[in-house]
Amino acid sequence: MPPVFRFAPSPNGYLHLGHAYSALLNFDCARATAGRLLLRIEDIDTVRCRPEFETAIYEDLAWLGLAWETPVRRQSEHLGEYRDAIKKLAAQGLIYPSFESRAEIAKLVAEREAISPWPRDPDGAPIYPGAARSLAAEIRERLIRSGIPYALRLDMARACSRAGELNWFERGSGPDGQTGLVRACPEAWGDVILARKETPTSYHLSVVMDDALQAVTEVVRGSDLFWSTSVHRLLQALLELPQPRYRHHRLVLDDSGHKLSKSTGSTGLRELRAKGVTAREIRSLVSLP
Structure with missing residues (x-):
């Protein structure tokens, strides 16, 4: 059976460079191992999660050149x-x-x-x-x-x-x-x-529960x-x-050495795209080949 990876963002804000790094790393690992990549929407927070953020997730990931299996699992369902x-x-x-x-x-x-x-x-x-x-x-x-x-x-x-x-x-x-x-x-x-x-x-x-029900074998996420x-x-x-295999990766930090926040506009994918930054340049910004 091929390995199964997943990227699981929450639609409570717009994606930033840290999300891009994790998503691209999962995508690269799946491609390198002839594995599968799943996208999961973790939307159990009914107060902060909003439809426009979920739509933006799909747009940002597609702009980065990612492809994933459908249908997408939404926790609220x-x-x-x-x-x-x-x-x-x-x-x-x-x-x-x-x-x-x-x-x-x-x-x-x-x-x-x-x-x-x-x-x-x-x-x-x-x-x-x-x-x-x-x-x-x-x-x-x-x-x-x-x-x-x-x-x-x-x-x-x-x-x-x-x-x-x-x-x-x-x-x-x-x-x-x-x-x-x-x-x-x-x-x-x-x-x-x-x-x-x-x-x-x-x-x-x-x-x-999601990892088990989706038969995820590789959990690649932030440290x-x-x-x-x-x-x-x-x-x-x-x-x-079942127990998946775990790989925790480095975090993309801001200039002060702190973990990025969805409120950090300077690292938001939508803001960077609007400034003319390309998907290839995003890879360079997060130190991926």
Whole structure:
């Protein structure tokens, strides 16, 4: 079977040079290995994702000279598959609802940090500090029936105990140069959110399900997602999903050394095209042959 690559942008803004690098790298890898390239639209964020951004993605990628298989998978059209995954995890006793708002969580973190430093995940966000995991079942049911918003979290300690030690083979490199066999450390993320009352999935859950359902064999993505692979390996084990091969690549940075943002007009593909920059020159700008 030929290898299967994918490029999976979110239509919450216009593509920039960092997206171009990742998309072109996936395209080049697929072509070099006689593989397939899929395009996935990660549009579960109904607040920020907009149709005009999705249309712009197709236009920008076509301008770069990329070709991909159709139909394109749009996450918003597959919410039932993510709900089924949540049910499977719930049946294992690995999911619980938490009811704190973001403001309440921030207050809890502040109270704890007034005593001692509170642990943070690899992205720098505070680990969930609440006690919803220990709420009695009848209290949970009463709060849910009341209509209060909630998030569905993974009981990380129980999930890690069930899955055992996990790792992946890294063909690229992580933020600190990690390569080869890497030990997964999902516990570093705490009790991650896998779904919310209004949205039956999260990035972690949907990306794992999508890769499996689309038979993706090669995940080529930015090194900013390197440690997220720990959570993805855990979910793959719990949901009995195949493990793709991983290659994390360097990030395209701005002049100050920061990761590019979709709000950075100077690196936006549409802006560069309007200035007369060619697709060939884009390759040069991101140091691709």
